[in-house]
Amino acid sequence: MRSIDAVLDQVDANLAASVDKFVRFLAFPSVSSQLDGKEGIAACARWLRSELEGLGLEARIVRTSGHPVVMGTSRTANGNLRVLLYGHYDVQPAEPLDAWATPPFEPAFRDEDGLRRIYARGASDSKSQVWSFIEALRAWKETEGAIPVDVTVLLEGEEETGSPSLPAFVDAYRDELACDVAYISDSDMWSPTRPAITTRLKGLLHEKITIVAPNRDLHSGQFGNVAVNPLRVLTKVLASIHDEQGQVTIDGFYDGVMPLPKVLREQWAALSLDEALAGVSVTGGPDEAGYGTIESMWGRPAIDFNGIVGGNTGPGERSVLPLSASARLSFRLVGEQKPEHIRAIFRNFVESRLPPGCRVEFEGGGGNAAVSVNEKSPYLVATGRALDAEWPERTLIKGTGGTVPLVRLLTDRLGVDCIVTGFILPDDAIHGPNEHYDVERLRKGTRSWVRILSELGQEQSC
Amino acid sequence: MRSIDAVLDQVDANLAASVDKFVRFLAFPSVSSQLDGKEGIAACARWLRSELEGLGLEARIVRTSGHPVVMGTSRTANGNLRVLLYGHYDVQPAEPLDAWATPPFEPAFRDEDGLRRIYARGASDSKSQVWSFIEALRAWKETEGAIPVDVTVLLEGEEETGSPSLPAFVDAYRDELACDVAYISDSDMWSPTRPAITTRLKGLLHEKITIVAPNRDLHSGQFGNVAVNPLRVLTKVLASIHDEQGQVTIDGFYDGVMPLPKVLREQWAALSLDEALAGVSVTGGPDEAGYGTIESMWGRPAIDFNGIVGGNTGPGERSVLPLSASARLSFRLVGEQKPEHIRAIFRNFVESRLPPGCRVEFEGGGGNAAVSVNEKSPYLVATGRALDAEWPERTLIKGTGGTVPLVRLLTDRLGVDCIVTGFILPDDAIHGPNEHYDVERLRKGTRSWVRILSELGQEQSC
Numbered sequence: 001m002r003s004i005d006a007v008l009d010q011v012d013a014n015l016a017a018s019v020d021k022f023v024r025f026l027a028f029p030s031v032s033s034q035l036d037g038k039e040g041i042a043a044c045a046r047w048l049r050s051e052l053e054g055l056g057l058e059a060r061i062v063r064t065s066g067h068p069v070v071m072g073t074s075r076t077a078n079g080n081l082r083v084l085l086y087g088h089y090d091v092q093p094a095e096p097l098d099a100w101a102t103p104p105f106e107p108a109f110r111d112e113d114g115l116r117r118i119y120a121r122g123a124s125d126s127k128s129q130v131w132s133f134i135e136a137l138r139a140w141k142e143t144e145g146a147i148p149v150d151v152t153v154l155l156e157g158e159e160e161t162g163s164p165s166l167p168a169f170v171d172a173y174r175d176e177l178a179c180d181v182a183y184i185s186d187s188d189m190w191s192p193t194r195p196a197i198t199t200r201l202k203g204l205l206h207e208k209i210t211i212v213a214p215n216r217d218l219h220s221g222q223f224g225n226v227a228v229n230p231l232r233v234l235t236k237v238l239a240s241i242h243d244e245q246g247q248v249t250i251d252g253f254y255d256g257v258m259p260l261p262k263v264l265r266e267q268w269a270a271l272s273l274d275e276a277l278a279g280v281s282v283t284g285g286p287d288e289a290g291y292g293t294i295e296s297m298w299g300r301p302a303i304d305f306n307g308i309v310g311g312n313t314g315p316g317e318r319s320v321l322p323l324s325a326s327a328r329l330s331f332r333l334v335g336e337q338k339p340e341h342i343r344a345i346f347r348n349f350v351e352s353r354l355p356p357g358c359r360v361e362f363e364g365g366g367g368n369a370a371v372s373v374n375e376k377s378p379y380l381v382a383t384g385r386a387l388d389a390e391w392p393e394r395t396l397i398k399g400t401g402g403t404v405p406l407v408r409l410l411t412d413r414l415g416v417d418c419i420v421t422g423f424i425l426p427d428d429a430i431h432g433p434n435e436h437y438d439v440e441r442l443r444k445g446t447r448s449w450v451r452i453l454s455e456l457g458q459e460q461s462c
Numbered sequence: 463m464r465s466i467d468a469v470l471d472q473v474d475a476n477l478a479a480s481v482d483k484f485v486r487f488l489a490f491p492s493v494s495s496q497l498d499g500k501e502g503i504a505a506c507a508r509w510l511r512s513e514l515e516g517l518g519l520e521a522r523i524v525r526t527s528g529h530p531v532v533m534g535t536s537r538t539a540n541g542n543l544r545v546l547l548y549g550h551y552d553v554q555p556a557e558p559l560d561a562w563a564t565p566p567f568e569p570a571f572r573d574e575d576g577l578r579r580i581y582a583r584g585a586s587d588s589k590s591q592v593w594s595f596i597e598a599l600r601a602w603k604e605t606e607g608a609i610p611v612d613v614t615v616l617l618e619g620e621e622e623t624g625s626p627s628l629p630a631f632v633d634a635y636r637d638e639l640a641c642d643v644a645y646i647s648d649s650d651m652w653s654p655t656r657p658a659i660t661t662r663l664k665g666l667l668h669e670k671i672t673i674v675a676p677n678r679d680l681h682s683g684q685f686g687n688v689a690v691n692p693l694r695v696l697t698k699v700l701a702s703i704h705d706e707q708g709q710v711t712i713d714g715f716y717d718g719v720m721p722l723p724k725v726l727r728e729q730w731a732a733l734s735l736d737e738a739l740a741g742v743s744v745t746g747g748p749d750e751a752g753y754g755t756i757e758s759m760w761g762r763p764a765i766d767f768n769g770i771v772g773g774n775t776g777p778g779e780r781s782v783l784p785l786s787a788s789a790r791l792s793f794r795l796v797g798e799q800k801p802e803h804i805r806a807i808f809r810n811f812v813e814s815r816l817p818p819g820c821r822v823e824f825e826g827g828g829g830n831a832a833v834s835v836n837e838k839s840p841y842l843v844a845t846g847r848a849l850d851a852e853w854p855e856r857t858l859i860k861g862t863g864g865t866v867p868l869v870r871l872l873t874d875r876l877g878v879d880c881i882v883t884g885f886i887l888p889d890d891a892i893h894g895p896n897e898h899y900d901v902e903r904l905r906k907g908t909r910s911w912v913r914i915l916s917e918l919g920q921e922q923s924c
Binding site: 202204206214215218219220221222223224225226227228229231232234235236238239240242246277280281282283284285286287288293296297300302303304305306307308309310311312313314317318319320321322325327328330332354355356357358400401402403 | 664666668676677680681682683684685686687688689690691693694696697698700701702704708739742743744745746747748749750755758759762764765766767768769770771772773774775776779780781782783784787789790792794816817818819820862863864865
């Protein structure tokens with residue numbers, strides 16, 4: 001057993017230096033979605049490569065069809081457990097710039113609410129997460145001369161644009177990415193005092209439907225009572241998707257939806273709604289009978305309408321029956337719901353409701369099934385132990401209504417469990433102006449990774 | 463009795479000169495909705511005033527808060543019947559100009575389908591209509607030295623922008639506009655061989671509704687199953703407005719809707735749908751049980767959806783529950799349906815369907831009730847006789863799904879019957895590129911007015 005206390009002390013002792021470097025990391029304008037972000041991305045990637053080299057890793061920048069991946073690999077040849085650590089170094093655009101109290105790429109410190117906060121784009125999402133595990137590796141290296149496991153660090157440069165190049169990259173580098181367990185560190189805590197591991201991630205598919213009438217735009221005064229109005233057809237179709245109990249009426253939609261394990265259900269039912277909702281009102285919202293609010297958010301499938309448009313959307317009045325009307329929907333899947341099956345039964349459902357003469361155009365492809373990480377995985381249990389030791393409250397095994405396609409990708413292509421954990425908080429203003437993080441969370445996040453690596457080191461020696 | 467045959471012959475003899483002047487009338491770019499149309503409007507108004515003076519009328523240009531009205535009045539002091547003749551000299555914009563085979567304000571002749579067609583903006587809507595009654599007045603004047611009735615010619619310059627100044631004008635000039643019967647000449651024939659008088663005009667009101675959720679934009683993955691989605695609320699509300707039989711479900715909506723007189727109902731049921739629909743498909747359209755297609759179009763009230771918008775309307779996918787969603791609706795009224803009552807019960811209907819926490823914003827005001835001209839009015843009967851004499855087929859007493867607020871205005875403020883007739887055809891491409899009319903229709907339209915004036919002259923002598 002290694003002396004974990006010395007490593008944890010080293011994290012604390014090194015904090016000022018760690019924060020200095022973190023500030024340099026934050027100063028790179030590594031905006032992946034903007035053309036002029038390319039230079040910031042490239043400079044940030046070079047800087048990260050040299051940081052990984054400084055940890056004694058074999059480090060390189062791998063070109064993709066989009067922004068580069070930075071990889072760092074330790075090779076002890078000790079037959080160690082190999083752990084993949086994923087993070088992303090690209091950030092969201094910072095606009096509108098005038099909404100920031102200080103410039104987004106000139107990190108600024110403010111003491112607020114008893115915390116020393118750092119304001120910058122990427123301060124929380126996700127440079128703090130990357131920096132926490134890098135500093136944990138450094139602490140092990142500096143204190144013990146070695147990391148307790150072998151690691152493969154994978155730092156992506158286009159997470160904020162939907163990871164378009166990542167699948168091809170993972171396929172091409174499958175051998176080098178082979179590992180025993182993968183960590184995705186880009187997620188949130190339950191509260192400032194309670195860490196979390198996210199084991200239930202919903203699947204996702206998008207569909208756009210466009211109802212097209214057999215006529216051109218018509219005068220609604222003349223033809224409103226007799227010609228098909230795509231707006232009327234569209235609203236009837238959309239309104240028939242959910243019944244009054246909030247249940248989806250599409251035959252077969254719930255195929256493959258499993259009941260939640262009792263232990264999770266009970267844990268979730270005991271959670272405070274205030275934390276889960278973070279100020280969002282659910283008054284008058286859908287309320288699927290028999291399911292609690294948090295179970296609905298994390299464990300039940302959904303069909304959402306995300307956009308609708310047709311006919312006169314201008315400021316004035318116009319008597320028109322438009323040629324067409326369209327809507328965008330997203331489907332959040334759980335359990336074994338299959339995206340292609342869901343897409344097929346949805347399209348059938350729409351087509352069966354079309355009046356004669358109308359046609360429908362569908363737009364949408366691909367999609368991801370849900371991922372559930374086995375809550376009994378020894379790596380997950382070990383991770384929970386490590387987090388429990390660092391934070392005041394017990395680690396929450398939680399779900400998310402969101403979708404992280406990467407988890408599906410690594411689970412499927414590398415054949416390993418993905419453990420999703422991180423230290424982001426809802427108040428960090430990620431994606432918005434004045435994004436921030438705090439020094440204490442950086443310290444405790446780093447210490448958490450020190451503990452996780454220690455636990456995994458023991459795991460392999462079992 | 464005056465010698466009508468001589469007057470009709472004069473119309474025919476004078477046709478070439480009439481067409482020459484019509485071409486000059488068409489060349490004025492009197493576009494009311496464009497700032498640079500102002501000059502064309504002003505020049506056109508001056509030209510019309512001099513034409514009316516040429517007929518021996520007291521003519522003048524009356525300024526309004528918008529474009530001017532041109533008025534011409536005959537004063538015989540013979541105690542004649544006074545007939546108001548309404549037309550409009552402004553036109554729709556001609557854009558897109560490159561869709562025109564010849565420039566819209568350089569009238570061009572083409573011999574097609576056995577007709578001599580004139581292509582120009584306004585050729586049909588509505589300069590041909592104005593020119594037809596002006597030439598009829600001229601033919602009477604030149605042949606008999608007098609028009610068989612007293613006339614008040616009222617030529618509007620902003621019909622195509624919704625007649626914003628007309629109500630104030632009518633109020634201000636009510637005494638001078640006093641008459642025994644008013645003709646609105648801006649409407650269509652049933653077919654090239656069958657003239658029509660429109661006696662049933664629907665009322666109209668517009669409403670915009672915006673459903674507003676208690677939250678800001680939310681991530682639909684996180685909150686789709688629990689927070690109100692205004693798109694879902696909006697589609698449910700809109701879908702509940704019509705039942706499966708196409709009937710409006712709003713309680714009280716049909717108050718004041720009278721059954722159609724049997725004679726009209728039978729006449730309309732006998733009409734060819736091909737003419738009524740002009741190529742528009744009604745396959746799969748609403749089909750209110752118990753009512754024929756034409757009765758539905760002309761005689762039944764309607765609620766139409768004219769536009770809808772909310773959430774993501776861009777080209778990409780976005781997982782959003784938007785803050786709000788809105789729709790525009792129009793209501794076509796018949797019989798004694800009252801706009802203010804309809805607005806009130808509609809707003810109630812929407813509010814009663816809102817989930818708690820949501821609110822709705824309404825936008826809309828005013829509106830017009832329907833107008834029915836008494837089909838037994840002696841002036842209407844006389845007009846029918848005149849048209850029957852000129853055209854191969856019997857005059858159709860018809861309705862329209864459209865709304866002509868002017869008819870309501872003159873009916874209410876002047877207290878007279880408004881007879882709506884004209885010689886526009888659906889194929890004239892009004893409001894579109896390559897608008898046209900034909901010389902033969904100009905001739906027969908003028909002759910129709912000669913006959914109407916003759917009939918009215920006899921009417922008063924009864």
